[in-house]
Amino acid sequence: MRLLDELALGAAHVVGFDFGAAPAFALAAAHPDRVLSLTIMEAVIAGLAGAESFLSGGGPWWFGFHQAPAGLAEDVMAGAEDRYIRFFLGNGSRRGVPEDLTRSIVRAYTGPASLRAAFEQYRAMPANARWNRSWAEHGRLRRPVTAVGAAAVRDATARQLCLVADDFQEHLLPDSGHIVPIDAPEAVASIVAARASSVRHP
Template identity: 50%
Template sequence: MSTTDITVRRIATNGIQANVAIAGTGPAVVLLHGFPHTWRLWSEVVGRLAPRYRVIAPDLRGFGGSTRAAEGYDAGTLSVDVEGILDALGEPTAAVVGIDAGTPPAFLLAMRRPDRVRRLVVMESLVGTLPGAEEFLAGGPPWWFGFHAVPGLGETVLSGHETEYVDWFLNAGTRGRGVPHHIRDAFVTAYAQPDSLRCAFSYYRALPASAQQVRDVVARTRLTVPTMAIGSHPVGDALERQLRPVADDLVGHVIPDCGHIIPLDRPEALLRLLLPFLDADQIA
């Protein structure tokens, strides 16, 4: 699919302006990226989804072309952002797909508003501090979690070196294979904008609040939405293990020889899992 088939709109939601890429027609599918990405993370899969679905891929709050908000980077607020985008587009329900930082808000939206989420796909992340990820965390969380969490530090010391920093994550997240040059350039441009790193690191600074939101909702209800958890390197099956005790309908997969940035590193392998799972709703 060429970029001319994708419309990018500014949509008011929950006190911000979200930059949202939209393509195709049919039942809505929302795609939520992580760090250090924008909606262009999904560039290799949108064209395969758009003939069957209305694909809605926002830049999350503070990322890409969306508002550099002062606050609201906890998963609960982000899930309300997504719900407002659906409202603005006249979509009562959607399948929701999240990776990395997009996973906790996708999870909370499905838990809090199961009437609006037909199916849930979550990838390469953890949901708060739920049990199940002990093996993955045995050596401690990834080093950048602590670095990003210190208020004001990362964005100060990285000023002028955003390109090198983003490139490190893109290389590590594809196990050295890299991402297409035009997508890499779009990511680098986005994160070199004023205040971009402060917003990105605010996701990590909000992790304690997000984890409490996850604990609270799991204490009240179960995950009833049909869910697929997909892992690769390095998270593997840790997310599936977290979800298994709280989910009524869960399937898990681990994609071999695949880096963290699944939609760009192994898009065909992702689509082989994603399309049948989403299409199950369309079978009479």
């Protein structure tokens, strides 16, 4: 919400990908007057029902590693950021992440403070899940909501959001890897633009 204030925007079309889904969903749930539409891509929203079958085998291995007590993951990763991040980018995209973008991402996550900031997102997941469950007991998303799934999360996001959204659309991009903005930028832009153009500003 602070970003909207800094940009002097009363409301915006909000898009969240992967871990960006958590703040995007929280903004739409807690401040619906600031969100014209919500699009969530390739993410499971902690605490919301609907993704039980997707999570039946447990979360990905790195969730537990990143959630380890503060300091452990940072100590293990120090000096190996480039190799570790390239592993995830290489597995997350079928098209391939451009080298200049890869280097920028590596720089952003290099160093103890940057690693700590990255891993704290995972450590906050239990608290986020409790808040989301509490909100879902009484809340609904009244603004238009769109779920975009690809090869990794598939329809899990849609199965969550359809339970709490009044105006819901689902799009599946089976030929895209997890990093949909890289693998399917044209499709993503088209989905977001079409949804935004259909929304009447209050």
